[in-house]
Amino acid sequence: MSAAWQLVWLSIQARPRWFPSLSNPQRNIRKQHANCMQSKMSMGEKTLQIEIVTRRVIRTKPVTTRAEQLAADLSKDIVDGTLAPGARLDEHVLASRFGVSRTPVREALKRLAGLDLVEIRPHRGAVVVDMPATRISELFEALAEAEATCARLAAIKMSILDRERLSTLHEAFCALPDGSEPVRVATCNRSFHEAIYAGCHNGFLSDHVATLRKRLAPYTAAQFRLRSRPFDSAREHTRIVDAILARDGTGAADAARRHVMAVGHAWASWAQANMESDRERIGSSDTISPAMEHTV
Structure with a gap:
């Protein structure tokens, strides 16, 4: 072989070193893609395992005791x-x-x-x-101010659906009979107030006033044992509803405040007339009060 052909032969043999193959980058890309897919599959398996574990935890959560x-x-x-x-x-x-x-x-x-x-x-x-009467009075004052704020915000923020629901609940309350069904009246009354809390569209305030009302619930419910109280409460509710529907925040707040304080006064009247006799009856009973006998 002549020297010229030997030089050409050597050039061909050395080509992979002098001129890298164009297929190498493609090969590298495919390799990287394969590694990426494998990584994603591994992550997917881990995610699936986590979801399975989470579902198992939820399923094995104990039911209400x-x-x-x-x-x-x-x-x-x-x-x-x-x-x-x-x-x-x-x-x-x-x-x-x-x-x-x-x-x-x-x-x-x-x-x-x-x-x-x-x-x-x-x-x-x-x-x-x-609770002592002074403590109850303080709670009623706090509830009155919280309800006033809710009513003021409700007058400003209530949607059309909120207003329709409030009007419907108010009509249902007014349609109730006299105080012969205090539990039913108290339940409807609570729904009416809760509609105002929801209508103020302030979660923190709603939670706060709901906590106060729950704390005072046994005492606000006792007012409806007075025969005239459901009618008085309906009139007070009307003032609140009228102000809210008129978007009168100040009027709604004042009506709500007066209403809650009237509830406090009604409870005090009921307590003064009945609490002593109830305590004597409870003290003489070794098992259960008459109020509870009705539910057994």
């Missing part, structure tokens, strides 16, 4: 006014009523005590909280 259900039932009776302030909650009677042992009853009463709805007294058992 018997004690929680008992606490919910008793708190409803307290909020509705079926269990009056000062009513004794005997564990034996409650266990017999709900068909359970005393253990879940005891746990339920502890839960209610944590909500300040029940007071557990040494050697006397549990009773529905009966």
